[in-house]
Amino acid sequence: MAASGEARKKSELRVFESLDELATDFAEYIAQLSETSVKERGCFTIALSGGSLISLIGKLCVAPYNKTVDWTKWYVFWADERAVAKNHGDSNYKQTKDGFLSKVSVLNSHVYSINDNVTVEDAAGEYEFAIRQLVKIRIIGVCESNDCPKFDLILLGMGSDGHVASLFPHHPVLDQKEEWVTYITNSPRPPPERITFTLPVINSASNVAVVATGEDKAMAVHLAIADAIDSLDSVSLPARMLRPADGKLVWFLDKPAASVLDAGNNCSQHAE
Numbered sequence: 001m002a003a004s005g006e007a008r009k010k011s012e013l014r015v016f017e018s019l020d021e022l023a024t025d026f027a028e029y030i031a032q033l034s035e036t037s038v039k040e041r042g043c044f045t046i047a048l049s050g051g052s053l054i055s056l057i058g059k060l061c062v063a064p065y066n067k068t069v070d071w072t073k074w075y076v077f078w079a080d081e082r083a084v085a086k087n088h089g090d091s092n093y094k095q096t097k098d099g100f101l102s103k104v105s106v107l108n109s110h111v112y113s114i115n116d117n118v119t120v121e122d123a124a125g126e127y128e129f130a131i132r133q134l135v136k137i138r139i140i141g142v143c144e145s146n147d148c149p150k151f152d153l154i155l156l157g158m159g160s161d162g163h164v165a166s167l168f169p170h171h172p173v174l175d176q177k178e179e180w181v182t183y184i185t186n187s188p189r190p191p192p193e194r195i196t197f198t199l200p201v202i203n204s205a206s207n208v209a210v211v212a213t214g215e216d217k218a219m220a221v222h223l224a225i226a227d228a229i230d231s232l233d234s235v236s237l238p239a240r241m242l243r244p245a246d247g248k249l250v251w252f253l254d255k256p257a258a259s260v261l262d263a264g265n266n267c268s269q270h271a272e
């Protein structure tokens, strides 16, 4: 099912000349959202994914943000995790800890990592339970229309096949509408077992940012963003299913990743 034009109009494209410029704007974007959420709700809930995006949030760890961001108000989650031990090189937690969390003052008690000592099924269930408790006390907001958690910001990377979080093309979990957190045991990319937020949760966030860089992502970026593509079924490109119901979607792209985009696509664009 193609995403509606209305949802597409709510997304914004930011295209940058270099990774350095992208990282600079990305840090400012996150810092601003943090400031707004802390002002409005008293805290900032952010969910991260794995991949290259962690290296692109590095500027938050240095001046001015290391001092100006109210890190004690941050609550950190993972939109997806690979089923490996937390000290394994493939762990999204480890990658985030080494590249980001160890360099800023987020409170340990506000870091919600996914249990690596149980089955993926149990880990997904436990994670959903933990999120439910935080929704009850409104640390995490709630989406009025579907009672899903409303994270202030979900950061996603995208694979060249158009997967986001651990939602892969044609996978049955793309249809999961009841659960907030689910699991897969047959990821086409290693490791095979993963835990992931479902689409309703991602699309209930106040803000969703997708970072895609490099020429190998260009076709997927085009297919995810273009208005109408005959014969393209969204399940073949999960990033096309991103359509925050009541939030905002921003794409952070470098020039190579944006190289196949139509000049006239229906997003508000701002080239840096």
Ligand SMILES: O=C(O)[C@H](O)[C@@H](O)[C@H](O)[C@H](O)COP(=O)(O)O
Pocket (backbone or CB within 6 Å): 049, 050, 051, 052, 053, 080, 081, 082, 092, 156, 157, 158, 159, 160, 163, 164, 165, 166
């Ligand atoms: O844990 C994962 O595998 C991810 O969350 C995954 O969705 C990742 O973000 C993309 O594969 C993009 O990764 P790159 O930016 O490294 O290409």
